[in-house]
Amino acid sequence: MGNSNYLSPSIVKIMKWKLFFVAFFVFSCISFSGNAFPLDLNIGDIPQHLVCSPLPYPVLSDSIQKNCPIGFGGIVSGGDYLNLRIGMGKFVNPVDIFLAMEIPTPTGSAIYIFTESDIVEFESPAISPWKRNISNSFYEFVSEGIPVEAMPPGTYHVYLLAVDQLNSEKYVFWRTSLNLMSQDETRSIQGNVVDEYGQSVFGAIVTISGTNRKTMTDKSGKFYFDKLHSDASLCISAWFSGYFIGGGEQYPLAEDVVIHLEPFNKTDHPDYEFIPARIQPGKNSDNCQICHTATNSFEQNLPFDEWILDAHSKSAINERFLTMYEGTDVRGNKSPLTTYVNKQDYGRIPLPPDYSKPYFGAGYKLDFPNSNGNCAACHVPIAAMDNPLDTEVSILSEVETEGITCDFCHKIMDVRLDPA
Incomplete structure (x- = not known):
């Protein structure tokens, strides 16, 4: 795994400080515990190994296979901070949950284990759970506000293991990987914003969702973002006065993005179904929390927060x-x-x-x-x-x-x- 001691004054130290501070903040202010996510997850009789794409936030579902319980925060969308967060629904049987993160080093990589009270380097198979005897759902900030400049370039892996307490041979193992560019090797993305007639929109505000990065389209309706630290797809949205917000989809960096805007309705809509502010696991992903929470900065509050x-x-x-x-x-x-x-x-x-x-x-x-x-x-x-x-x-x-x-x-x- 290589020598990881050089990380301790930067990433690991920051992660430990953020871990304890955020744990206090989350549990005292905005904990999502108990029955907040009323999903019954059955691990099943066959061990499962699942791979998730890198996402800024966990995606919860009533199906184990559709769950992606790991989120990296705004760094996935071009932000400047890593915000590790974990979210899960309810389990039919209590489980022990193990959490680890593999970090690149100059000579290879190092694996760090999250325990109930600390972050320790992996040294032996005898590791402690991150959470014990869990049956209720939860959505937790594990470590918040790790600056990208403190992170060596390379591939970061997060491993999550849920083991049935009644039968240790029944488990689900998730892995999510994020490829982080060096400061000199960043990516960019560009595109156009057009109206309902396909005409370019000048002055539309374009944002990378979950971050504070935004720009305006030029006279030809074009926009451009550079200095993106990850090669993951980006969720980009656009807005112009008199129009609904457009986009909101994941766009690969290699594509020229085209965002279509639709004008507001001119009449009342009495049968409109209001969308929730909070994430609703297993339901339509349209909600305010996905885009308008501070996934890119520990210090900054966005409207949902x-x-x-x-x-x-x-x-x-x-x-x-x-x-x-x-x-x-x-x-x-x-x-x-x-x-x-x-x-x-x-x-x-x-x-x-x-x-x-x-x-x-x-x-x-x-x-x-x-x-x-x-x-x-x-x-x-x-x-x-x-x-x-x-x-x-x-x-x-x-x-x-x-x-x-x-x-x-x-x-x-x-x-x-x-x-x-």
């Missing part, structure tokens, strides 16, 4: 909001219904709570048990579009649970106050 940490993403599931709506505490204990008395001068008025009985706080549904109210109009706007004055907020599905989600705001054409 900001949204998922702010009140908009939690407006439908904020437990304080739900307790005030239902009249419960955070443990689900519910207060008695509000009692009323009729006064000749004032009509029906509520009485104060009876504190001699268990009381867990006020709630809209305690005061008006036969009404759903208009809370959903602001907290769950997608669910309330057809009935803004009487939509239940505790019975939601799929994209509705994302609250004030990206696609809802970005589909608003106009705001009309007091439309009557």
Whole structure:
């Protein structure tokens, strides 16, 4: 495997620091654990060896063969940082997961093993798992923000092994490889942006998805990106005012890319199905997280990263909001219904709570048990579009649970106050 000691002051040191910092950040802020990805993965009776193409993010599916649980981050798309991330669905039986990365060295390569608390060089077959007794799904940043200038050129391999705890002869082994160019040996890609008539679009904004690299088309509709560190295909998109975002596909570097733009609809579309902001394993890949998260920089926040940490993403599931709506505490204990008395001068008025009985706080549904109210109009706007004055907020599905989600705001054409 060669001498890898020269790596320790650069890549391995950075990876260890990022590993612990990001682990704390992810688990405390944006962990995707538990039932976030409700997929049941069955390893099967026959050991499986699978090879995945290099991707910026994991691709999850309810099929083992369609899973690609390894993502490299924006470096795949021309970014300046390696962001190793792993994502998996639920397993039918608990598994132990082993994770390793093979790094090029001047004399060959070195393999590093990710354990539960460290990154160590591979020395013997007796290695420790990265995760033990895993059955729930997860999506995790393993090491974030490794600068490309600290990485020697060559081929990087990531190995992932899931072993059934009940039978060690049942396992799935994934391998993903990324070929990294030297700083003097980079790649480029070019192309054109055209409208619905095939005419060149001047001034369209073209981006490499998942990175902060962008440019504008010239008068002939052409764009050009250079200094690409990997020879992997790139996901490129283009936008121009009055048009839907175009592209969004993987384009090989050898091709001249042509991105077609389609104009916005001019009429309302009441049956439109809003797309989710979060990755939805096993479903359509159209979502905001794929392109608008900071896969290229540890320090930079892109729109999805900001949204998922702010009140908009939690407006439908904020437990304080739900307790005030239902009249419960955070443990689900519910207060008695509000009692009323009729006064000749004032009509029906509520009485104060009876504190001699268990009381867990006020709630809209305690005061008006036969009404759903208009809370959903602001907290769950997608669910309330057809009935803004009487939509239940505790019975939601799929994209509705994302609250004030990206696609809802970005589909608003106009705001009309007091439309009557």
